[in-house]
Amino acid sequence: MTVKHHLTDDLLMAYSAGDLPEAVNLIVATHISLCDECRAALGSYDAIGGAVLDTCDSSDMSKTSLNAVLDMIHAQNTQTHTKPETDAAKDDVLPAPLRDYVGGGLESVRWRSAGMGVKQAILPTSRDATARLLYIPAGIAIPDHGHQGLELTLVLKGAFQDDGGYFGRGDIEVATEDLNHTPVADISEDCICLAVTDAPLKFKGLVPRIAQPFLGI
Amino acid sequence: MAAADGTETLTKGTTNTVVPFVDDLVAVRDTRDEAAFIRVFGHFGPRVKSFLMRTGMDSALAEECAQEVLVTVWNKAHLYDATRASPSTWIFTIARNKKIDVLRKQRRPEPEELPWGPEAEPDQADVVGLQQESEQLGRALRDLPEKQRELIEKAYYGELSHSEIADQTGLPLGTIKSRIRLALERLRHSMK
Ligand SMILES: [Zn+2]
Ligand SMILES: [Zn+2]
Numbered sequence: 001m002t003v004k005h006h007l008t009d010d011l012l013m014a015y016s017a018g019d020l021p022e023a024v025n026l027i028v029a030t031h032i033s034l035c036d037e038c039r040a041a042l043g044s045y046d047a048i049g050g051a052v053l054d055t056c057d058s059s060d061m062s063k064t065s066l067n068a069v070l071d072m073i074h075a076q077n078t079q080t081h082t083k084p085e086t087d088a089a090k091d092d093v094l095p096a097p098l099r100d101y102v103g104g105g106l107e108s109v110r111w112r113s114a115g116m117g118v119k120q121a122i123l124p125t126s127r128d129a130t131a132r133l134l135y136i137p138a139g140i141a142i143p144d145h146g147h148q149g150l151e152l153t154l155v156l157k158g159a160f161q162d163d164g165g166y167f168g169r170g171d172i173e174v175a176t177e178d179l180n181h182t183p184v185a186d187i188s189e190d191c192i193c194l195a196v197t198d199a200p201l202k203f204k205g206l207v208p209r210i211a212q213p214f215l216g217i
Numbered sequence: 218m219a220a221a222d223g224t225e226t227l228t229k230g231t232t233n234t235v236v237p238f239v240d241d242l243v244a245v246r247d248t249r250d251e252a253a254f255i256r257v258f259g260h261f262g263p264r265v266k267s268f269l270m271r272t273g274m275d276s277a278l279a280e281e282c283a284q285e286v287l288v289t290v291w292n293k294a295h296l297y298d299a300t301r302a303s304p305s306t307w308i309f310t311i312a313r314n315k316k317i318d319v320l321r322k323q324r325r326p327e328p329e330e331l332p333w334g335p336e337a338e339p340d341q342a343d344v345v346g347l348q349q350e351s352e353q354l355g356r357a358l359r360d361l362p363e364k365q366r367e368l369i370e371k372a373y374y375g376e377l378s379h380s381e382i383a384d385q386t387g388l389p390l391g392t393i394k395s396r397i398r399l400a401l402e403r404l405r406h407s408m409k
Contacts, residue, residue: 025326033329046309053309053312059267061262069262097327
């Protein structure tokens with residue numbers, strides 16, 4: 001695997017702690033599905049969580065608590081011991097966390113045209129941040145824009161390029177308020193990305209009036 | 218589970234002197250050992266309850282959720298991998314998911330599970346090494362200057378926004394990360 005652009009430490013730690021909006025959790029989980037480097041880093045952040053759990057005082061539990069738990073495990077079907085699912089629904093483009101939100105592989109995505117051949121599909125998450133799949137034809141640019149908040153863009157197929165560098169499958173761009181950029185899809189292949197924003201994008205000049213309605217922001 | 222025999226012998230030995238409850242969790246996993254589960258409950262139940270209270274639950278809700286967390290420990294024990302997580306770490310992830318489910322009422326997207334190769338038997342050195350490093354990490358956390366330790370604890374209790382999570386230096390994350398990475402590479406290699 002040749003992922004070059006990774007998650008930041010604060011995102012990994014906040015994902016481990018469980019403090020991120022659902023849409024951000026989704027893009028973090030998707031990147032980690034494609035990146036052993038960040039999967040290992042997450043393991044170490046989870047280990048801090050374990051150490052924090054260890055330092056908790058122990059609160060008394062009621063005397064009936066243990067019996068309640070034993071009753072619950074006895075009441076269950078003994079056949080809960082299932083192996084992790086195999087790759088029945090494997091998809092070359094969408095890793096498992098995205099397949100869950102799309103309801104299948106790439107062919108299940110409900111694209112909506114956004115003009116100039118660009119298509120998008122907004123995924124169902126809580127409203128504190130937005131996750132959308134973007135389909136950008138080879139060589140097409142997303143208009144120059146800045147951000148009021150965080151924007152995370154993860155490449156699933158093809159590649160794009162902007163001031164932040166060249167991003168291929170598995171690479172994630174973490175863009176904050178100070179970055180204005182114009183991602184251009186590589187000319188060799190159409191590009192599919194997962195993009196997550198925690199605030200509306202700001203487009204510059206005339207383009208915004210075209211772009212904002214089509215991106216639904 | 219294919220690894221049952223190997224795991225059984227390798228975890229009797231030295232692991233118990235390093236991090237408690239590895240053997241118990243493995244016994245729950247491989248032989249559905251209830252006595253071992255009761256020991257795990259006795260240690261972790263009250264800590265999970267405290268943890269959940271710190272994240273904002275009242276005592277009654279935290280107790281109910283702590284019970285459910287321990288039931289999940291029993292049900293998902295087959296997923297426990299001693300080369301990738303200490304018992305505290307693994308139980309922390311279950312408690313955290315409970316918190317998200319109950320307090321935020323959200324789904325928690327998880328990374329794609331790495332498929333299990335037929336020969337992905339854990340190496341004893343990996344088990345012991347990871348458990349030792351987890352122990353060192355715990356000590357390092359306890360030895361941090363008060364302010365810094367509080368910052369980290371607050372992040373995990375959900376008392377900080379992620380933009381406030383700034384500086385986590387001083388914790389030996391590098392070694393534990395490279396050990397987990399090694400285990401992942403071995404796992405992927407064994408699948409080829
Ligand atoms: Zn990465
Ligand atoms: Zn942007």
